Amino acid sequence: MELKIGFLYPGQGSQYVGMMQDWYETFPRAAEILDQADEILGFSLKEVCFQGPEEKLKQTFITQPAIFVHSYIVTEFLAERHLHPNGVAGHSLGEYSALVAAGVLDFADALRLVKLRGEAMQEAGETHPGTMAAIIGLDAEQVQQLCEKASEKGIVQPANFNSPEQIVISGSVEGVHAAMELAREQGAKRVVELVVSGAFHSPLMEPAREKLKAALDSTPFRDARIPVYTNVNAKPETRGAALKELLELQLIRPVRWAEIVTEMLRDGLNTFYEVGPGKVLTGLVRRIAREVRPTPIDKVAELEKAVTPQT
Secondary structure (H helix, E strand, C coil): CCCEEEEECCCCCCCCCCCCHHHHHHCCHHHHHHHHHHHHHHHCCCHHHHCCCCCHHHCCHHHHHHHHHHHHHHHHHHHHHHCCCHHHHHCCCHHHHHHHHHCCCHHHHHHHHHHHHHHHHHHHHHHHHCCEEEEEECHHHHHHHHHHCCCCCCEEEEEEEEEEEEEEEEHHHHHHHHHHHHHCCCCCEEEEECCCCCCCCCCCHHHHHHHHHHHHHCCCCCCCCCCCEEECCCCCCCCCCHHHHHHCCCCCCCHHHHHHCCCHHHHCEEEEEEEEECHHHHHHHHHCCCCCCCCCEEEHHHHHCCCCCCC
């Protein structure tokens, strides 16, 4: 069987204190990348990543660059081992890492966009407070319907279609709480409010989208070398202009993760790596397609698990 590789890039929630430290201490190139990131960001990312505190690392404007830089470092070292993807996808923030891996954006431009995106989302969360909740055990149609019903109380919509049984909703506090109540009444296995700094992937992120649009407009996007499966429509895309437009819409639209994985499998991708911190996507993929076992590459020690294709 021909090896067709998919790289999957994690989003917010995968961060942890101590992330990237082993890469920084093992490889001069990783140290170089982190030092460059500190320069672009204007604060010491490595200090927060290595030492915490966790509360500081959890702030959106720090979390997003941290995960992006970690994923970039791992991608660089996989490339050094001649491990290149045939298709890429990223969960929310992870889409930026996917675009760099596909040659659409360079590292510095992408990091500047990620910095602005994190700041704009944090600000939108403070000026338009909202919340998010995970609903486990109801399907997409049921969640869509209960969101429509709960919309009488306030803004609420699906934000992440993570797996067939795990859907995250987002919106105003009143709207999300009303939807949570309806989900319990409909027999959801679990309904959990998430600790987040805003209602991501909902209309409450509109001010962040406007700020991001201005930055995207002045950033060059190349056509992708390989397909990027986008959050907004779950389809493979290679045109730079279309990828730019979808990246902007992504802030207020749901992440169609379950469809993305299904689409990648349908297109013949058969070997998956989760590239960056944590193992969140590995768990989700296993729920979407039980036969697929992605390999998470988070730490230096896990590089050994990366199978170099035979040439």
